[in-house]
Amino acid sequence: MSTTDAAWYDQAPCGLLSTHLDGTIVDVNETLLRWTGYERPQLIGQPFALLLDRGGQMFFETRHRQLLHLQGAVEEVSLTVRTTAGEDLPVLVNAARDEDAALIRFAILNATGRVQYERELVTARRIAEESAQRVRILQEVSTAFGVSATDEDVAQTFAAVAREAFSARDTAVLLLDDDGELALVAGANPLEGKVAPVPELRETTLVTVVHDDDEIFPDVARALRNEELASLSVMPLSAEGERLGVLVCFFATRTDFDAHFFDLQQALGRQASQTVQRVRLQRRLAVLALHDQLTGVANRQLLQLTLDEALATAMAGSDPLAVLFLDIDDFKSINDSFGHATGDLVLVEFAARLREGVRAGDVVGRIGGDEFVALCPGTDAIAAEAIAERILAVCRKPIAVPNGVISASVSVGLSLFDPETDTLETGAQLLVRADAAMYDAKRAGKDRVTVSAA
Missing domain, CATH: 3.30.450.20 (PAS domain)
Structure with missing residues (x-):
């Protein structure tokens, strides 16, 4: 060996x-x-x-x-x-x-991370099932939620069920976006652009009702009257302390808002919140299965899938494809000198720098150890070498670590496929050629790019 x-x-x-x-x-x-x-x-x-x-x-x-x-x-x-x-x-x-x-x-x-996510998923499902058992309508909606694959699916089902369950004229489901703003995901908000009832009530932790003669929220009350609405209710959506959004129900007539109404809204809100959380956990599990847990870039499985798709696309459109195989120079000495924890920090930093060095549509992945791959669709030799040189430059910058500063570099092997001039290759062959070119770069002195012979 x-x-x-x-x-x-x-x-x-x-x-x-x-x-x-x-x-x-x-x-x-x-x-x-x-x-x-x-x-x-x-x-x-x-x-x-x-x-x-x-x-x-x-x-x-x-x-x-x-x-x-x-x-x-x-x-x-x-x-x-x-x-x-x-x-x-x-x-x-x-x-x-x-x-x-x-x-x-x-x-x-x-499998520690995977097991933890699966436990959280099981917990979320169990809580959702317990809520569904209390009320018949929750049992019915549980089936619809069970096939939901996205936040939008859950929100649309929630809005429809709430409109029927509470005899509301309109319902609106608003979820917090990445900027912390409430965005309409499903249903309709008849007060959109007329008044902002939701921001005034978004921090409520209980179901809150506003009538058309409400003195606490006079602007909302006025807007209700103008739209010939009698009341609205705001139901906060949250799970395990995380605020997700709100459900707003709009009523044409004054409804008997009794204890049953509030209990059912809260139970339905819990069900919807837990389902949104479950969908997001499933999405995180799917991402985890296809991404490197340390660096967050694509793992070997996702790289292979992406490479096969990129190769098929290149053949269909007669577009060139470039594959870059990258290896951190003298990475073992970094581990030996600074320890494996610092080595992991270096891997994370290099992954970030590789993503910085490639273009928006390119894919960076880690196939193991200190070896990374970049897939660059629609890239000819000139463009690919420019990307590789940019990666070399960004990777030369010193890396600050807790116990010092590390200066490192990468060696890059480049293989190219042009469907107009090259015979059909497999993704594996492109990787092998790029890998061999990377070792040529190592032997030539490291911190450089070497193009594979076709």
């Missing part, structure tokens, strides 16, 4: 481990040792099951090993690793038999 391969193996963003076919550990990388707190000599020669909790040990011995021997590989098995500190570490385990070496290779992914 080369020095570079050894560094990648030890500092990979997942745990790597090899065992004999009987499950005895023969090798383990630094990442897994760091996660578990073990020293390498403590694990070498020990059974893999030593790392697992009791349930995981039973599953591994009675099921996992059998599947490995029958199928040759087992993917994304959820297990729990026990650290030396006695803590539980949820992981996803991929394993495959290496027949040539008579070994089993394991890739172990830290």
Whole structure:
């Protein structure tokens, strides 16, 4: 194994481990040792099951090993690793038999963030279900909310159900946008442009009613009369202390706002709020599944999907495509000198700088360790080299870290595809050529861009 391969193996963003076919550990990388707190000599020669909790040990011995021997590989098995500190570490385990070496290779992914999001999602669903059981109308609307995929879906369902449930002339669902302003997402606001009833009532924590003769909000009362409305109610939408928006119901006649009305509005509001939260959690989970958890850029899976789409688009439109393979120069020395925590800060900073160096429509991703890829659709050789030079320049800037200043650089390999002159290539081939060009840049002195030969 080369020095570079050894560094990648030890500092990979997942745990790597090899065992004999009987499950005895023969090798383990630094990442897994760091996660578990073990020293390498403590694990070498020990059974893999030593790392697992009791349930995981039973599953591994009675099921996992059998599947490995029958199928040759087992993917994304959820297990729990026990650290030396006695803590539980949820992981996803991929394993495959290496027949040539008579070994089993394991890739172990830290699933702590995923498990936490899933727990939050389950909690939000459970609360929503408990609210739905109280009132029949909530049970009916729960079905509609259950298929909602976006905030807009939830808001539209909420506005329609509220209009029917409360016999309102109009309903409006307004959600807070990124600037903290209320924006109409569903329904209709008959007072739009005439008076701003919502901003005056947006901070209410309870259902608030305003009539057409209200003395506390005279401007709102006047606007109600002008629109031949008798009342409006404002229902705050919030979940776990987070304010999401409001529901406003507009009534043509004076309604009997009794305890049942307020209870039902609050229950329906809770249901809608929890559903919005659930939809957003699901969206975050989807983003998490396709993005690097440390840097926030695309992960290997999303990069491959995007590259395949970009290649198909290039073929369809006869547009060129550029692939940049980037590697931080001497990154191991940064980790050795400043520590892995600082190394992670450097990775995050470089990811931000790469996004700064590319164009708005380009995609930056991390495929592992200190290796990044940039996909640049519609980019010929001249434009691609200009992007690469811009990346080199922005990456040379010193990086301030807690214990000093780091000066680093990147080496860039560039592969190009022009559907008008080149034969059809796969995304994998473009990546391989860009990777090889990056190593040429390393050998030529680093901190430079090298273009792959076609």
